[in-house]
Amino acid sequence: AISLIPSNIVAGQETRTTHAFIGATPNPVGVGQETLLHVGIMQQLSITQQGWEGLTVTVQDPDGGTETLGPFRTDATGGTGARFVPDEEGEYILQTHFPEQTTTSDKQAVGSPVGTVMLASDSPKLTLVVTAEPQAVYPEHPLPTEYWTRPIDSQLRGWSPVAGSQLEAGAYGGDVKNGNADAPETAHILWSHILQLGGLSGGDLGNAGTYTGDAYEGKFSGSLVIQGVLIYRRFDTIGGSNVPNWVVAVDMHTGEKLWEKELFAYNDPTDDRVYPTFGQIFYWDSFNAHGTHAYLVCASGGGGFFAPAPAQWHFFDPLTGRYLFTWEDVPSGTRNRGPHGEIIVYSLSTSRDTLTMWNSSAVIDAYWGTSPNSPVWxxxxxxxxxxxxxxxxxxxxxxPLGLNGYQWNVSIPSDLAGSVVDYKIDDKLVGYDWEYESSYFGGTFGVSEITVWGISLDPNSAGSLLFKETWNTPSSWTSGDISVGHAATSIGDGAMVFWAKELTHSVGFSTDTGKKIWGPTDSQNYLDYLGHRCVVGDGRYISLGMSGILYCYNATTGELQFTYEADDPYNQVLWSNQWHIRPLFIADGKIYLGTTEHSPVDPLTRGGPFVCVDIETGEEVFRADGLFRQTDWGGRAIIGDSIIATMDTYDLKVYGIGKG
Incomplete structure (x- = not known):
């Protein structure tokens, strides 16, 4: 970056000669290849946001024809870039033209007062040589085919598809995890650690095993993967601050423990102990600096069983556990990730008819300085x-609102009601409402109407109604004591799905129009009325419950594509011929599932499988019986760098699974 600090103003200067330039990189260049033009004049401006305007480039092709590129606005260095792709072999002649313009307080040359006339100028002509053969470009490095470790040399740009992070704790449903294009196809164990004393107790207690944390007291919670670092909570939540508890960080590739310590709000041992809430990898790209910043974020304040997101975020270095900084009064709501890893929170209020957007990258008090007209910005x-x-x-x-983070506050239609269920940044949010007779924890009876609506999140039309459609439910829903619930939604996959518990079937709606697009489906196995888990992702709607049968539907048509049955050959399960597997995540065209239940009896059933299924065909990729048993109440299997990390409730150890 170039420091643009104004020098002394030359008093009384009325005109100034300018010096236009033109450059091209690469030169020579091949037909159909891109070259980057450097266009501008040699006079910088006083402030980073300023630029010269109206520059053009004339291009004469090898046949003598001409075209004009532009107009262009420069940045404060006096220059800018423009792409040009020649389409024939030979020599092109390029020349920049700078039009006369007068400096103002918003467009001032370094060393010249406001009102100076910057005289027009033409650059020397540049010959761009275009060859029939393409010019060499830097070769991409192939993806790794064997075991590898962090850090990844930043020159290996092509490795990003296999080097993803999991920045939110794992949850049942099978969310799609990008950046894991080499997800495991075997149950190969890379390493393991003892989490707590676990497994069979032995001796006089016979078959009794160590308590797994199910129900309500889960272990391995808050598990995250941040740039190859696995982070998890060592013990369960019982006892709170009255008992020691700490956070563990492990190298996902080697299994090396990087650190193990207690973390405190504000880095103050007399304040609240804090635990992993989420991770962030934020790409800062400005005129001064370019690069990512990785954070482990632990929240404090707020809380409660049904409370919104906590009010304070404490940021730590994932590699060392070093405390970095704290943000207070962070708005509650769903954390959406922007294109640079910034966290965006939309807050919709149907009582106030408002919609706000908060962007973590716009917390300007976190900048070096808060003046845009300064290098510190x-x-x-x-x-x-x-x-x-x-x-x-x-x-x-x-x-623009004079508040950290907030970038807009708009009105929404006054007749909206219900709940938001998904967001797509700068596109839309979708929600639903319904008419019903009664509601209880876990279901809603007598649903007679479902209304699906969408609100624009496009900054140019934010808050406007995109659609609002009402569907009258079948009579079986209204007259048969049927409990209905929202199952899953993905705007990216175009579907919002509802589940009718006692009928064990689903109905799908379009997230583009709000209209019903499929269903009800044929009923699933009757046992799916219990423990139903589902997800919309990778173009599919995955649905299963305690039957141990995975149903995979096309997300936009509702067509059943396949079923997968986790057979129980030794009759361990007391209520089914299949294992009660639950979806964990989708990665690399595969869905991973594990065995668990709400409140398992002891001794645990033996041979519970961990399963990987091809999401295109339904074929089993691998099945590991008696390994990596999951938990309903603690941290479930997660994936990062194409390596799975999971606790196994059979022995209370933590495992890394991947290529060795």
């Missing part, structure tokens, strides 16, 4: 600060 420096993440701040292009 270009650096991300939150370390060592305690920042009110929604507090008052200067009005800037990033914070």
């Amino acid at each position: 270009g650096s991300w420096r939150p370390q060592g600060k305690v920042t009110n993440a929604t507090g008052p701040c200067p009005v800037t292009p990033a914070t």
